[in-house]
Amino acid sequence: MIRLTLAEIAAATAGRLVIGQSGATPETVVDGESQTDSREVGPGQIFFARVGEETDGHLFANSAVDAGAALLVVERETDDRVPQIVVDDATLALGRLATEVVARVLAGGDLTIVGITGSNGKTTTKNLVAAMAEQCGAFVASAKSFNNEVGGPLTMLRVTDRTRTLVAEMGASKEGEIRRLTAMAPPAIGVVLTVGLAHAGEFGGIETTFRTKSEMVRDLPEGAVAVLNRDDPHVTRMKDLTRARVLWFGQHPEAHIRASDIDSDASGTRFTLHIGDESRRVVFRVLGEHHVTNALAAAAVGSELGLPIGKIVTALQGATRAARWRMEVMGGRDGVTIINDAYNASPDSMAAGLRTLAQIANPGSRTVAVLGAMSELGEYSIEEHIRIGLQAVRLGISELVVVGKEARHLHISAINEGSWDGESVFFENQDEAYDYLVQTLQTNDTVLVKSSNAAGLRILGDRLGEAFA
Incomplete structure (x- = not known):
């Protein structure tokens, strides 16, 4: 400070x-x-x-x-x-002090604030943007997933007169929270990744989520930049809500920062990055094609920070995982790969994880999805758990292991799909699931462990990673 x-x-x-x-x-x-x-x-x-x-x-x-x-x-x-x-109120006081500190640094120094929000991918993108910011001088980035009314100000209060870039992850569980964070630290670059059903139970639906996430760009001044996902139709709508210059990223032909020729396997994802008239091949070691979206958002920010495409590619290729418990590759004994992605789960990220599991498995080897509950979905919870169970079947996942009564509809949905016969099993708790898995996993199996943080399956993922290390 x-x-x-x-x-x-x-x-x-x-x-x-x-x-x-x-x-x-x-x-x-x-x-x-x-x-x-x-x-x-x-x-x-x-x-x-x-x-x-x-x-x-x-x-x-x-x-x-x-x-x-x-x-x-x-x-x-x-x-x-x-x-x-x-x-x-100590929480309000924390925000007040953060507001004062950031204002003084902005007034007296050369500070660029990057605000990042979205239903999925905030922490991964924040980590990638931090790798960009590191090449521009002293920087501060949110620790862990510090993105709320407490974590946000704690991050902001770490800035000093030497800080050149503040990378602030900004989340919300209700309307108005992102606006409060942007008032404390007004972004010069505001990034919106996705609008999905994460926290839908608290938000009350997709339109409320849209309004909440759009708070990132509504108050941006004309001299700021709104970095928006051209592939997400809800994010695309935000173009009409901001005075800032819009910089598109995505696979869409209109995107300013674009990816093409994407392919992935268990070692990561490869794609061609296009920035203006320049193109480079990127070997991105973060697992899952869905993380290309986050890489493109980070590349867009890097470009706005003045980095040439070569340094942007270097920063992306230096990333080895999205973050702790996010598509984290573990295991290895007997060819068993454990992918621990159990820090957060929304319907979109759960679907993306299952698609990745189906894509990266070696031909002829089994895929095992160990899934827990998706939290904070409210009235959408049963419907979305049923949909994920059906998707696991239709993607041809070899076995579904469902853990916790809150996720039981996943199991019921899968076993009701006539194409399956015993490929889905259900356990009340992690210990039962762990005992089953260590006895039944086979050579060359690829295992995805995925749930919301509240379900705690990240601990099960760690245990399996150690068991098959």
């Missing part, structure tokens, strides 16, 4: 400064990172004591001070060994 006095932080957060026994003064400077988890606090950092649904950060204020926190931002006074700023 930039250097700010306690008085400046109190003013930015609309809080009341309490010096306590610390010996500090209002002019004492703090420039450490901000944390909302006391276990992550290091010397000189700021701890925001948020009151959440399951716990109260004030219970861990003492631990944060013991770990070296230089400042507490609290909703009620607590450990007075360090200065405290008392605010009405």
Whole structure:
């Protein structure tokens, strides 16, 4: 974070400064990172004591001070060994401070903000864009999947006067959340990847999802750039909602940043990248043709950051996986390949994962889909789980292993499809599924493990990866 006095932080957060026994003064400077988890606090950092649904950060204020926190931002006074700023709402205060810090850096430096949203692919694209930004100087990118009202500001607060690029993943579970994040860190480059049914239960349908994701580009000024997916009809509609210059990416002939001649196997995906009049062949080691969309979005951002096509290709080819638990290739013993893609799952990403599984398997070898529930689909849940079960059958997946009662409709859908006879099995929990799989997987099997994060199958994927390492 930039250097700010306690008085400046109190003013930015609309809080009341309490010096306590610390010996500090209002002019004492703090420039450490901000944390909302006391276990992550290091010397000189700021701890925001948020009151959440399951716990109260004030219970861990003492631990944060013991770990070296230089400042507490609290909703009620607590450990007075360090200065405290008392605010009405610690989460809102976090956003207020992020807004102030980003505004100061924008006013005094050469900072480019890249905002990324979409129903699928945000984290993968963020990681690829970060590889582009790294070639332009000091950069800050969202850690993990920090893309909400807490993770977004925590990322923004890491910028300093040296930062040249801020790569901010911006997610939402309801309307207005992306707009709040873009108000904190106004993008010069706003990327929209896809509009799908992820979080449909919270959004209330595809049109609400469209309105929410379009918040990324609605407020962009004329001098900004809207990087839009020409292959997604809902994203294409956003052209009429922005004043910014539109830069298309995709496989569509009208795309400014385009891919052609795509092919994939278990080693990754190859495609020809077209930027303007230049073309290069890309050997992209991230598994799955659907990730070409993310690569093109990142290439578009790289081009806007001023990188030549050669450096863009180098950055793309340096990526070895999308992110942890996203099409992560594991295993290898007896030719068994485990693809752990169980960090997130929407109907679109589940379908893409199954298509990849069918495409990359060696001829004559088996494909096994280990699937759990897709969360947050609301009224669409049963219908979409049924559709995925049917797709697994129609793609010719050799065996379907369904885990967890929330995903049972996947199993029922598959066994009701007359072309199958016993190829789908159901287990209540991961332990039962693990025991079955380690006993039945065969030489050269290719296994996809896929579910929403809440279903927890990423742990099952890790266990299988270790068992067949």
